[in-house]
Amino acid sequence: MDEITPILLAGGYGSRLWPVSRKSFPKQFSNFIIDKSLFQLTAIRFISSKNIKFSPHITISNSEYRFFVSQQLLSSGIDPGPIILEPESKNTAAAIITSTILSYEKNKDSIIVVSPSDHIIPNTNEFHKSLKIGLKEITKGRIVTFGIKPTHAETGFGYLELEKSSKKVIKLLRFIEKPTKKLAKKMISKDNFLWNSGIFLYRAQDMIKAFETFAPDILFSAKIALKNSKKDLGFLRLDSKAWSEIRSISIDFAIMENAKNLSVVPFLNDWSDLGNWEAVWQEMKPNNNGVSLSANSHAINCNNTLIRSDSPNQEVVGLGLKDIITIATPDAVLVANKKYVQDIKNIVEHLKSKKISQAEDSLISYRPWGFFESLSKSNFFQVKKIVVNPKAKLSLQSHNYRSEHWIIVEGQAKITIEERVTLIKEGESVFVPQKAKHRLENPNDFLLVLIEIQLGTYLGEDDIIRYEDIYFRK
Numbered sequence: 001m002d003e004i005t006p007i008l009l010a011g012g013y014g015s016r017l018w019p020v021s022r023k024s025f026p027k028q029f030s031n032f033i034i035d036k037s038l039f040q041l042t043a044i045r046f047i048s049s050k051n052i053k054f055s056p057h058i059t060i061s062n063s064e065y066r067f068f069v070s071q072q073l074l075s076s077g078i079d080p081g082p083i084i085l086e087p088e089s090k091n092t093a094a095a096i097i098t099s100t101i102l103s104y105e106k107n108k109d110s111i112i113v114v115s116p117s118d119h120i121i122p123n124t125n126e127f128h129k130s131l132k133i134g135l136k137e138i139t140k141g142r143i144v145t146f147g148i149k150p151t152h153a154e155t156g157f158g159y160l161e162l163e164k165s166s167k168k169v170i171k172l173l174r175f176i177e178k179p180t181k182k183l184a185k186k187m188i189s190k191d192n193f194l195w196n197s198g199i200f201l202y203r204a205q206d207m208i209k210a211f212e213t214f215a216p217d218i219l220f221s222a223k224i225a226l227k228n229s230k231k232d233l234g235f236l237r238l239d240s241k242a243w244s245e246i247r248s249i250s251i252d253f254a255i256m257e258n259a260k261n262l263s264v265v266p267f268l269n270d271w272s273d274l275g276n277w278e279a280v281w282q283e284m285k286p287n288n289n290g291v292s293l294s295a296n297s298h299a300i301n302c303n304n305t306l307i308r309s310d311s312p313n314q315e316v317v318g319l320g321l322k323d324i325i326t327i328a329t330p331d332a333v334l335v336a337n338k339k340y341v342q343d344i345k346n347i348v349e350h351l352k353s354k355k356i357s358q359a360e361d362s363l364i365s366y367r368p369w370g371f372f373e374s375l376s377k378s379n380f381f382q383v384k385k386i387v388v389n390p391k392a393k394l395s396l397q398s399h400n401y402r403s404e405h406w407i408i409v410e411g412q413a414k415i416t417i418e419e420r421v422t423l424i425k426e427g428e429s430v431f432v433p434q435k436a437k438h439r440l441e442n443p444n445d446f447l448l449v450l451i452e453i454q455l456g457t458y459l460g461e462d463d464i465i466r467y468e469d470i471y472f473r474k
Contacts, residue, residue: 023360147194395469402456410449
């Protein structure tokens, strides 16, 4: 049985799902429908089954998300495998060819499936059967994409126009990028148009040939960025100079619109790219009144409405709402008419122009050792909840402008202050003076939770001087 190497694209961030999805913690790493993130569900989808066998996957992501990738894979019981870090986002063409080259260098006969990491495909078994159908095509030197049967005139997706055929694999006539509403309605009235899933199956050598023909400049710079890359813990950092010279373009525009060796396998089962809040509303299975609710949310006399609360301490109630999306997070609330869901990204740009932090940052900040959540803040004090993973430790550090007071609420902490090392348990506290070298560690096999009170004239995260760090951060 041929082995397929999955390439997981995990570097983007879905601004249409603000305020849950933000640049600091994008949608692929968030939970929307169940208690696993979209990225975790994607990785699990590429575990070998009786229908198909997968090699260890390759993930390509933004440098800022490196620890999200490794932690979420490990917590799902999956070996992280190679994780390529982009110095900056350059769209899908650069990400795909770079990952493909890495796979090709290990195995000249490698077969690859590229997948976004923010889709929902409930029936993994049927998806594997579709991949198996596609495997027969790639032996002929063809690149296979998977088309989704449209359910409505969506303007946020690309479309595939196919030859009229009843075969399991159909020749692709052309790609059509995000259409107008009028054109979308015209296309879905016919039976030879499918949505473009963004999932591709091919032999590595055939994709490299396609880039040699249609995008040799991207191929050239990608090879240099990979050749001059550096290993950093379990990550592969691409060379920033070579990467900066790559033009930003999608794989559809760079290759697929030009290549003549494209085939489509229709995938007629449930699928969603979860690209906006209406898609989330649909996946949450609305009730008879068209209402979808999360925990801690309530609807009275509402129709065709989504209400979501992201905090267990926050109850959100809708009264008499119709065609409304309401999303409440601890630091931001979105209320929007459903017909404007494609324009929510404009909200993010508006907030950025006003220099409002909620545009891209959330109250929870993730680190390789765990995370912290800002509970209260003023000009001269800040209160945080800090959660440290088992056996993890923060850097040995000091602060020029603040002191810190730690109160342990769960677990046990090993604390270094200058030359003194102590163990403190639940209910105990310790004071860290301004400018004192200090370190916080969790020596146990369970989580450490503490409250930190900062006092000082400046409370920014850049007031950290690191002396030692097991994660090699500056």
